[in-house]
Amino acid sequence: MSSSDPFRAGVSLPRYRGAFLASLLLVLLLSACLFPGPGSPEADRHATPAATVVSRQAPTLLPDNHVIVDRPIIHNLPPGQAVPQDLVLPLTIDLLYNDTALERTLDQIYTPGSPLYRHYLTPQQIRQAFGPSDEQIQNVRQWFSSQGYRILAVDSLATSLRVEASVGTIEHSLHLQLQQYIQQNGPSSQKFYLPTGQPRLPAHIASLVQSIIGLSTFGIFQPELRSQQPGPAAAAKSGDCHQYGARQTLTHAQLAAAYQFDQLYRHGLQGQGISIGILELNEPFDLQDVAQYFACAGVQPPSIEVENVVGKVAPGPGQGEAALDLELAGSLAPQAHLVVYQAQKASTQDMLAIFQRVAAENRLAAFSVSYGAPEDALSDNEQLSLARALRMMATEGISVLVSSGDCGAFSERLPNIALVEMPSAIPYAIAVGGTTLQVNVHNERTNETAWGRMAGAGSFCQNDWGSGGGVTQSSLFKRPSWQTGPGLNSHYDGTAGLILTPDLTPVQAPNGLRQVPDVAAAADNIAIFWHGRWVRAGGTSAAAPIWAAGLALVDQGLRQLQKPLFGSTPTLYWLANHPGRSQLLNDVVSGDNGFYRATPGWDYVTGWGSPNFFALLQCLQSA
Incomplete structure (x- = not known):
């Protein structure tokens, strides 16, 4: 999350009036969605067994020479x-x-025509088959x-x-x-x-x-956060809502209209019976802040449950990350149950413990993760441990939305060294980049550009260099077979601009490895209530819970028709390669993140673009 000074001027909350246009787009969308995408014939997608049976594929004993303990490569290490x-x-x-067999099974679950297609496994099946x-x-x-x-x-x-x-x-x-x-x-x-x-x-x-x-x-995971400590003069009185939406900050109603949440609401989809998970590392929140936000947004406060996975976090307002996550996810999916998974430290161990808890419980539709670390800050074993847990969640059909970072192409926060963040670069995390969204007085989306370097940003990134994205340098994560489509082969060479990898060779993209982000959403100029005041917030920390809330409502609509849940990244790429893509996703074609540019199709700044959630649901319902 990023935030700046408090603001004071008030503004009214206009209503969305684009029903006719939405209806017209829906007709076009349904026409497009009746035609199956490449390599996914309609008959194959329904030719699946009534029950999922996975045979025991026991792991083999590990060899004597495998690396049990490793460490990241750290340059200029001081004396210890x-x-x-x-x-x-x-x-x-x-x-x-048996990670190899689990990966093979996961591929079958997301491959049209496979006997396992869209048949997610339970935690018990995973353990019995592969553990x-x-x-x-x-x-x-x-x-x-x-x-x-x-x-x-x-x-x-x-x-x-x-x-x-x-x-x-x-x-x-x-x-x-x-x-x-x-x-x-x-x-x-x-x-x-x-x-x-x-x-x-x-x-x-x-x-x-x-x-x-x-x-x-x-390796320490940081929230995608930039904040300024509030002073006493900035505090808002209880019930004072005139600052909500001031200085053209985006309100929940504007986000809901821009991304078609409002159309889901009109069909009775508000998150009833659905759980959304939110990961927080040593980050508390103040229930009074959350209550004030919902009072001003005119939305019923959500049901919130806190699971202390590792230790117990001290109470307080936090840095604003948890407030942002709860206020956006809870207002956009107003009747969903929010589960906050807390851990005391921002370590790989604690993130892994939360991932494992989520996979073991298997009760979430969507899981929002607004934390990241430069990929080279984690050792290979740390990356593989997180990947195993994400693979399990994908096998269960849980959508994991991970912020792609707020330092543009430079997750190490230093200019010219281009790296992506973990865990967003792991293939079964849906990496979410950021945009700058503009709406008109009717809450209609009028313009959306890539969120880029903010005015006044310095030479050391303070989560103000824009949407994270690029190619991983980790050979552990090859570019998946499903990561295809227009734009994914756009070439970038860092030689001329001295844009380098950590080993000081020019960046080359694509490089045969995982590319991020996958999608994007608003990451700039969003109103939240934190520490007793209204703040302008953003960062890809905002984009992840927006997508988590939207996919949770999509899953609710799919469940009503007894359809499989949205699941993980392969579903997104199937939709993005669909004839109706232009109605499903808003292609963002302008802006940059310091090296990569937003272009037609997929790009390294905003992925496939921002969502039209009602259109996504309609397409999946018709499949």
Whole structure:
């Protein structure tokens, strides 16, 4: 999220009056949607069994030489110091899993004509088909317990154990050392730990342990947030709504009309019986802020549940991220149940724990994640652990919407070094970029451009360089077979502008690896209520909950007709390659993110563009 100074002038809330145009577009859309997309004949999409049966495909034992502990590549690493021996650290022990077979099954679920097409699996089916045996889990558990570790939890999907132990115990049992570092990171400093050497585990345990997460703490996830602390003079009195929508900030009603939420409402779709998840890392919220927003928006306050997945976050207004997420998702899907998944730290371990909880519960239609880190801040094992959890959620049909970042093409926050963010660059995250949206007095969408560098932005990004996007440099994530369509092969060469990768070679795009974002939505000039005042907010942190709310209502409409849920990224690309794409998605064709440009078709700034949710629903209902 990004935000700026409070504002005071008032403005009325006009109503949408484009019903005739919407009806005309709907007729055109339905005509287009009656024709199946390339490679997806209508008969094939219905030729699926009545029940999903997946056979047991047990994982094979891991080889002796696999890398259990790794660390990100960090340039100019300062000297390290020994970590206190009595310091207690939590660790996540990733267990062996048949990830290859799970990936193959997932491909079948999203491939038209496959017997498994659109037949999502339950957590129980995933564990039984692809996970370790109970005996294998018990062997790992017993060994770590015998070494002095305290077993905190065993993931119900059998992907990992969460344990804790003193540094002395960790170093002695794994036969490695931990070092503590302090590094300057822009205007602030960061303290982190890194392991030295590879652990030595008994062969019968090493063959069951995929990786150990938590020995490296370099990667920290940041909310896509820029804020200014409010002062007493900025506070709004309870019930004072005249600042809502002031200075042409976007209100919930304007967003609802621009992206066709209002048409979903007219068909009775407001989120009844649907749950939307929101991830928050050490980020509380004030219920009074949320209540004030909904009072001024004229919307019934949502049902909110908080799950403390790791520890308990101290109360307070937070940085504004949670307020933004709740106010946008709750106002746009006003009768949905919002589930806030909280963790105490912004670490890979805590994000992974939340991902695993969401996959294990399997109760969400959509899951909004407004946090990211530069891809090179995470080790390979950390990226693979997050990817496994996202793969599971996609297999279950959960739509995971992840902010693509607010530093344009430069997620490391430094100019000329082009990187994308994790976890948005993982293929089964729907990466959401940002736009600047304009509406008229009737709340009709009149213009939408790529959200770019903001006025006054400095040489170190403060979430004000625009929509995150580009190509990953991680060889772990090849460009998926379904990531096709006009614009995806547009070529960029960083030589002339000295736009480089971390190894100081010019960026080349495409490069055969995953490209982001997938879609976009408003990320600029949005009204929210936080810390007792109205603020102008934005960032791709706003775009992710907008998309999460919209897909939740789409899923509600699909459920009413007993249709499969929207699911993950392959569904989006099938729709984007559909003859009716121009009615489904608003192509954003102007603006840039510091290197890449918004162009017709897919682009590295806004993906396929912003949504028309009612049109998306109609197309999927007719399929």
